[in-house]
Amino acid sequence: EIVLTQSPGTLSLSPGERVTLSCRASQSLSSTYLAWYQQKPVQAPRLLIYGASGRATGIPDRFSGSGSGTDFTLTISRLEPEDFAVYYCQQYGSSPYTFGQGTKLEIK
């Protein structure tokens, strides 16, 4: 099973700042089968990025993903108030499809 480790666990930032979240895999992912989700309280996760860098439908272009192999990042170029949430990465290249433990973005 591929283990995904996200860092940091929590980030305290202000609206307008740029942020980069990290997701590291315990082994290299086949192709770039990595997704990023945003989850707000009592809501289902929302797909942001698939294939490591493809933006899902309706996702603002301030969200971008990159990476390959074992190291992946999600960047939010300029934080909006609605971006404060928990972010999860998920690999879907090797079953079972595992999630990282999440990074919480909180308002400073």
Next chain:
Amino acid sequence: QVQLQESGPGLVKPSETLSLTCTVSGASIRSYYWSWIRQPPGKGLEWIGNIYYGGSTNYNPSLKSRVTISVDTSMNQISLKLSSVTAADTAVYYCARGTYGGDYWGQGTLVTVSS
């Protein structure tokens, strides 16, 4: 517009079987893979398994001995059964379109395992 709606008992007794249904509207069951994912209260996400309409399934080995996912094409529904539940199976259960999760998710349903 694609919508998924989970339904089923919110309380299940230990050792019994958890049974949930996901009703899909706005998309044909036949056209996609469908997944179940769960999230214990205050914790992270766990992929349970997926199914294609023809019946092909793929389960998380950690749950494989207890899980059955099935599809009812006539009702456009996907079902999840998890047997021999314990308190550790208390979670919000989500259905989603795709092999791994993906772009459309239900709102989730909380299932509590307690006597």
